[in-house]
Amino acid sequence: MDKKFKIIFMGTPDFAVPALEALHQNGYDVALVITQPDRPKGRGRKLLPPPVKETAVKLGYDIIQPETMKGDEIAGHIRELRPDLFVVVAFGHILPRRLLDLPRIGPINIHASLLPKYRGSAPIQRAVINGEKESGVTTMFMDEGMDTGDILLSEKTEITADDTSASLHDRLAILGANLLIKTLxxxxxxxxxxxPQNHDQATGAPLLNKKDGHIDWKKPAKMLDPFIRGMTPWPGAFTFHGDKRLKIFKAVPVPLDTDDPPGTVIRSFPDELRVATGKDALSVLEIQGASGKRLSIRDFLRGYDIPPGTVLC
Known part of the structure; x- marks a missing residue:
């Protein structure tokens, strides 16, 4: 296949890998892959490469891993390559204007939302948490704003009642790769x-942190269900039983008319854990203790007692 366009690819996590693979499979000239530096991970803090680097090595691409994109050296290196396009996918670095101006056609970004909705770092989680019925991906020209550039193409996908951020992430990564090729x-x-985007319709998707996963039992059960799914796998939805942290992976709303305060464990069958919320109750299906593994609620309750009347907070 003849080479089409000279491309510099910028990306870091798993979400960016299908796009890089799609460029390779479709015969595009990836002149350089730029990704984040190797970082220490896990309990042993071993230095590990980002997923995009691992893929780029397998595909035989030249790779650089700068700590910043602001230096003269990186600009000079890119300028010498004379790229037609940047393809940027979950890169993690902000590109200054002098870099955005370098590619002949322009810098293209794949964003995991239907812009202008959910601009920012956590569009996948926020869409699930907010109970959206659909999400999607958008290709756009990059400018100096946060996901504010002109839209090129977009593609929708349904958010199902079983979707977590993890399942939606994987689906959007593939959808984004296909949309990239369609765009090229x-x-x-x-x-x-x-x-141009309609900025009046824009919504934000700010970065999540660990404390954002704390369950507010005062909210109705029908809001807590997508909240838990949106927080899975990271940062994780959690509550406290006394000083013990419980991580909840899966739960379903159940109708319940009760005067018990939100967070109160409701009497039910021995292998169930039903918790009062601001409206109705939440039946917990999968859970993890402070030191343990993810279990079905039946297996968890065999070794951990949470009697009716207990208040989770």
């Missing part, structure tokens, strides 16, 4: 028309 072919055919 559109440029080849000359039929891509960038469309």
């Amino acid at each position: 072919k559109g440029f080849e055919a000359g039929n891509i028309v960038p469309v």
Whole structure:
């Protein structure tokens, strides 16, 4: 296959890997892969490469891992390559204007939402948490704003009642890779028309941190269900039984009319854990103790007693 476009690819985590693989499979000239430096991970704090680096090594691409994109050296290196396009996917570095101006056609980003909704670092989690019925991916030209550039193409997908952030993440990664190739072919055919975003319709998706996973039992059960799914696998939805932290992976709303305060464990069958919420109750299906593994609620309760009347907080 003839090479099409000279591309510099910038990305770091698992989400970016399908896009890099799609470029390779479709014969595009990836002149350079730029990714984050190796970082210490796990209990042993062993230095490990990011997923994009691992893939780029397998595919035989040149790789650089700068700590910053602001230096003269990186700009000079990119300028010498004379790229047609940047393809940027969950890179983790902000690109200054002088870099954004370097590619002949422009810098393209794949964003995991239907822009202008959910601009920011956590669009997948926020869409699930907020109970959205659909999500998607968008290709856009990058500017100096946070996901504010002109839209090129977009593709939708349904958010199902079983979706977690993990399952939606994996689906959107593949969808984004396919949309990238469709976008590049559109440029080849000359039929891509960038469309400015309607900034009045924009919503944000700020980065999550660990404390954001704390369950507020005062919220109705129908809101806590997508909250738990959106927090899975990270940062994880959690509550406290006394001083013990319990991580909840899966739960379903159940109708309940009770005067018990939110967070109160309701009397039910021995292998169930039902908790009063601001409206109705939440039946916990999968849970993990402070030191243990993820278990079904039946297996968990065999070794851990949470009697009715207990208040989780």
